[in-house]
Amino acid sequence: MTTQEPPAPNADWLMVRRNAVNVICLTAAGLCALVALGALSLVLGYLVLNGFKALHLSTLVLGQMPQGEPGGGLRDGIVGTLMLLAVAAVIGIPFGILGGVFQIESKGKFAWTVRFFTDVLNSIPSIVIGLFVYTLVVLPIAAAHPGDGYSALAGGIALGVIMVPTVMRTTEEILRLVPSSLREASLGLGATQWRTMFSVILPAARTGILTGVMLAMARVAGETAPLLFTAFGSNMFSVKLDKPIDALPIDIYNDATSPYNYLHAQALAGAIILISMILLMSLITRYALGNKVLEQK
Amino acid sequence: MPLHHVTPQSVPIVGATVLRPTFVVENLNFYYGSNIALKNVNISVATKQVTALIGPSGCGKSTFLRTLNRMNDLIDGSRVEGKVLLDGTDIYARNVDVVHLRKRVGMVFQKPNPFPMSIYDNISYGPRIHGVTKSSVLNEIVERTLQGAALWNEVKDNLKKSAFSLSGGQQQRLCIARVLAVEPDVILMDEPCSALDPNSTFRIEQLIADLSEKYTIVIVTHNMQQAARVSQYTGFFMMGSLREFGTTGKMFTKPDDKETEAYVSGRFG
Numbered sequence: 001m002t003t004q005e006p007p008a009p010n011a012d013w014l015m016v017r018r019n020a021v022n023v024i025c026l027t028a029a030g031l032c033a034l035v036a037l038g039a040l041s042l043v044l045g046y047l048v049l050n051g052f053k054a055l056h057l058s059t060l061v062l063g064q065m066p067q068g069e070p071g072g073g074l075r076d077g078i079v080g081t082l083m084l085l086a087v088a089a090v091i092g093i094p095f096g097i098l099g100g101v102f103q104i105e106s107k108g109k110f111a112w113t114v115r116f117f118t119d120v121l122n123s124i125p126s127i128v129i130g131l132f133v134y135t136l137v138v139l140p141i142a143a144a145h146p147g148d149g150y151s152a153l154a155g156g157i158a159l160g161v162i163m164v165p166t167v168m169r170t171t172e173e174i175l176r177l178v179p180s181s182l183r184e185a186s187l188g189l190g191a192t193q194w195r196t197m198f199s200v201i202l203p204a205a206r207t208g209i210l211t212g213v214m215l216a217m218a219r220v221a222g223e224t225a226p227l228l229f230t231a232f233g234s235n236m237f238s239v240k241l242d243k244p245i246d247a248l249p250i251d252i253y254n255d256a257t258s259p260y261n262y263l264h265a266q267a268l269a270g271a272i273i274l275i276s277m278i279l280l281m282s283l284i285t286r287y288a289l290g291n292k293v294l295e296q297k
Numbered sequence: 298m299p300l301h302h303v304t305p306q307s308v309p310i311v312g313a314t315v316l317r318p319t320f321v322v323e324n325l326n327f328y329y330g331s332n333i334a335l336k337n338v339n340i341s342v343a344t345k346q347v348t349a350l351i352g353p354s355g356c357g358k359s360t361f362l363r364t365l366n367r368m369n370d371l372i373d374g375s376r377v378e379g380k381v382l383l384d385g386t387d388i389y390a391r392n393v394d395v396v397h398l399r400k401r402v403g404m405v406f407q408k409p410n411p412f413p414m415s416i417y418d419n420i421s422y423g424p425r426i427h428g429v430t431k432s433s434v435l436n437e438i439v440e441r442t443l444q445g446a447a448l449w450n451e452v453k454d455n456l457k458k459s460a461f462s463l464s465g466g467q468q469q470r471l472c473i474a475r476v477l478a479v480e481p482d483v484i485l486m487d488e489p490c491s492a493l494d495p496n497s498t499f500r501i502e503q504l505i506a507d508l509s510e511k512y513t514i515v516i517v518t519h520n521m522q523q524a525a526r527v528s529q530y531t532g533f534f535m536m537g538s539l540r541e542f543g544t545t546g547k548m549f550t551k552p553d554d555k556e557t558e559a560y561v562s563g564r565f566g
Contacts, residue, residue: 189476190396200422
């Protein structure tokens with residue numbers, strides 16, 4: 001049996017110092033997390049406390065009244081946001097996912113370049129995207145059909161363009177996480193690259209991709225600036241793609257900056273509705289696609 | 298302990314002539330970028346026999362196995378020189394259909410890698426991508442291959458279960474059944490039992506013996522006793538070259554090469 005050497009003279013102090021640093025760092029991290037959570041809770045709390053009293057069934061089903069006349073609701077904005085999200089999804093989801101697939105299959109300098117420009121596109125302010133769609137879609141239509149121009153379609157296109165780089169990036173990251181053993185198994189059986197991607201890899205990654213899509217949808221659902229000169233907003237109920245359309249963020253903006261208290265409360269109610277809509281969409285799609293997580297022992 | 302001294306050698310000692318080979322490999326050199334991983338490999342793989350490839354870690358035996366079905370093509374910067382003839386045709390020639398090659402030459406990997414699908418879908422994946430659509434035919438294929446992989450009795454009651462609900466040994470047999478479903482001529486096995494317990498290993502070794510009646514099998518293994526148990530021919534790789542190739546009996550009792558003898562008697566590896 002060997003005899004133990006006595007511990008070094010300053011070993012105790014070293015231990016104390018290490019533990020102290022550990023506790024300090026953990027506490028600091030915890031406090032930062034609390035601050036973040038606190039800020040979020042404050043926002044949600046303020047919204048709920050002050051906006052709840054304006055949230056009636058009538059808010060959901062009634063259209064706008066002239067300013068100053070009480071009553072009325074956010075129905076036009078809700079329908080408008082849903083329409084815009086639908087158009088945005090039709091553009092953003094296919095291009096985004098296929099773009100991500102392309103990114104992961106391509107190699108070398110070209111892939112790096114595409115990734116760089118995707119990141120640039122991701123950071124362009126949404127109002128600039130709105131301006132882009134205004135110039136490319138709204139103005140030509142207005143020139144050809146005087147009186148037209150602003151449309152739900154243009155608004156949806158703007159939101160879709162904002163969605164594409166976000167979905168592309170998250171799809172690429174998620175696909176990268178699928179173990180290469182799955183790919184090898186499929187290719188080893190004599191499958192082509194595209195067959196492997198669509199029958200094995202994309203299905204395996206679908207939960208992650210869905211999360212990315214939902215995040216992108218949540219982001220664009222709240223965009224107001226690009227809608228100001230594409231969808232433009234409206235006082236009337238509309239489900240037409242070729243006419244201006246109302247949207248919840250626009251309603252919130254208009255109501256919050258109006259001189260009437262009841263409209264301020266309605267703005268907060270609008271915010272609650274927007275958040276709830278996104279939450280609901282997220283829950284429904286997650287439930288519909290099942291809860292299969294990437295499993296690999 | 299003295300460092301093990303390796304005598305350099307360029308031509309492998311071939312102690313057996315393979316009469317009707319499925320694969321004939323001529324002067325194969327393989328590069329990862331600028332690093333040479335396989336040097337001047339010449340070997341024949343006997344039809345409907347089991348050929349084992351042994352050697353210390355990093356000697357290139359897995360790399361060599363993967364050249365037989367061009368799985369190394371997936372690696373950026375890999376380069377092949379020389380010929381790999383499958384039934385007389387070089388698989389690295391210009392117009393070779395790699396997809397068809399991989400149907401003929403199937404592979405079972407070290408770690409079982411079933412798809413995240415049901416047992417039934419795992420097996421029917423292969424036939425489906427090669428054009429089989431009728432469910433009666435698929436049902437027959439699933440049953441036949443699961444029987445062939447000695448897994449049918451354990452899973453026949455619920456083929457819709459996820460493949461991940463099976464144990465490691467069962468998953469590996471599922472992967473074997475999956476390969477059988479595309480009706481290959483050759484089955485390549487890259488250390489198929491190294492991630493499994495001894496019981497599963499035993500069952501799979503029995504399976505290999507049964508399968509070799511209908512399929513040509515090449516198995517890479519770091520377990521020498523396993524090579525001695527299952528194979529008829531053995532090739533010994535070291536540092537990227539094939540040092541000796543011969544019948545298993547001879548290789549393990551009276552090999553010609555000194556390094557082979559040192560390895561099989563456990564003096565290094």
